Amino acid sequence: MTYIKTKEEIAIIKQGGAILASILRHLVKMVAPDVNTEDIEKEAVRLMEEAGGRPAFKDYDMGDDIYFPSAVCASINNEVVHGSALPNRVLKSGDIIDLDIGMEWPIDEALRAKIGAPVNKFSEQGGFYSDMCTTVPVGKISQEAKKLLKISRQCLEDAIKKIKPGNTLNDIGRAVQFVAETNGYGVVRDLVGHGVGYFAHEDPNVCNYTIPEKSPENIRLESGMVIAVEPMINMGTWKVKVAPNNYTILTADDSLSAHFEHTIAVTDDGYEILTK
Numbered sequence: 001m002t003y004i005k006t007k008e009e010i011a012i013i014k015q016g017g018a019i020l021a022s023i024l025r026h027l028v029k030m031v032a033p034d035v036n037t038e039d040i041e042k043e044a045v046r047l048m049e050e051a052g053g054r055p056a057f058k059d060y061d062m063g064d065d066i067y068f069p070s071a072v073c074a075s076i077n078n079e080v081v082h083g084s085a086l087p088n089r090v091l092k093s094g095d096i097i098d099l100d101i102g103m104e105w106p107i108d109e110a111l112r113a114k115i116g117a118p119v120n121k122f123s124e125q126g127g128f129y130s131d132m133c134t135t136v137p138v139g140k141i142s143q144e145a146k147k148l149l150k151i152s153r154q155c156l157e158d159a160i161k162k163i164k165p166g167n168t169l170n171d172i173g174r175a176v177q178f179v180a181e182t183n184g185y186g187v188v189r190d191l192v193g194h195g196v197g198y199f200a201h202e203d204p205n206v207c208n209y210t211i212p213e214k215s216p217e218n219i220r221l222e223s224g225m226v227i228a229v230e231p232m233i234n235m236g237t238w239k240v241k242v243a244p245n246n247y248t249i250l251t252a253d254d255s256l257s258a259h260f261e262h263t264i265a266v267t268d269d270g271y272e273i274l275t276k
Contacts (some may be wrong), residue, residue: 002195002203004224009128010265010274012117013197013226016053016105017130017263017274023047024132027072027099031091033139037074038088040099044072048103052111056102056129056200062247073100073133080188080232080240080249080257093139096149098259100133102200122198129200131228132275133261145256148185148235152258155179155208155231163221163229163264163271169206170218176208176231186238187231188257191249196263197226208232223268230261 005013026047027040048055048071055071062068068084075083075098076091083098091097106112107125119126135149155176162171172193180187193206204219208231211218234240236255243250251257263274 002219002225003198004222005197005226005265006118006224008118009197010224010226013128013130013263013265014272014274015115016103016128017132018276019051019053019105020101020103020130020132021275023051024099024101024134027101028134028136031097031136031138033091033093035091036088037072037085037091040074041070041072041085044101051105052108053103053105053127054107054125056104056131060200064246066247068247071101073098075100075248075257075259077256078251078254080234080251081191081259082248084248091138094141095138096135096141096145096256096258097138098133098135098257100259100261102129102131104129104200120198128198129196130263130275131196131200131261132263133230133259135258135260144235147183148233148256148258151179151183151185152231152233153260155233156229156260156262159208159229159231160262160264160271160273163266165222165266165268167221168218169204169221170210170213172229173207173209173211177210180231180233186234186236188234188238188240190240191232193228193230193261195226196228221266223266225266226263226274227266228261228263230259232257232259
């Protein structure tokens with residue numbers, strides 16, 4: 001089921017998204033050689049709680065009695081997604097790190113009353129979800145890695161430009177796939193973007209590649225939809241594998257991977273990025 005949000009709900013997701021974006025900017029500034037991912041994790045949790053929200057990913061149910069251990073998905077080098085900030089890892093020059101964070105906001109009843117926020121009836125805490133990600137260099141990185149980051153960001157930017165009522169999810173996926181494959185990169189197919197707002201992850205699936213035009217998943221975009229568009233681009237093959245911890249996803253050939261994401265609302269005349 002695809003959920004259509006009200007203008008009031010989208011306004012609150014936008015407020016939470018702006019806070020999340022400021023938190024991510026702060027975390028990016030922390031990235032440097034010899035920095036501990038545990039320190040990035042602690043700062044992310046502190047800032048979210050201080051803002052009146054809570055981390056969306058910490059203790060997230062991954063299935064099979066596996067719960068994601070950290071608030072920050074810190075995926076390094078060949079880790080596509082779901083790299084954990086805990087247990088601690090030390091960054092080194094030449095790495096690239098994907099910082100993926102989500103937040104439910106506002107979860108405090110007094111804060112909701114103060115700002116006149118609607119209540120998300122789907123969550124016990126009553127807040128709304130936003131989700132975003134960026135991949136950044138650690139110290140000096142190779143020219144090949146710089147290009148991967150540049151092209152992966154372009155994949156997201158070009159995909160966002162396709163968002164408007166009447167277009168389909170394939171317009172988004174086609175844009176990502178064209179940019180990535182033109183540059184010789186692999187577009188991950190086992191993981192996709194998603195709806196967001198009432199839940200951290202909800203329908204529809206937002207593929208980063210084309211699916212059959214007549215597929216029931218190739219839905220038309222309409223005003224009020226809120227989606228997380230998140231290209232996951234590998235320097236080598238699009239294929240992936242699961243790490244021994246059973247939740248981190250790796251490139252099948254151990255090549256580098258980059259990941260960028262925004263939460264976006266479909267508006268009457270186009271789109272609005274809610275995680276600016």
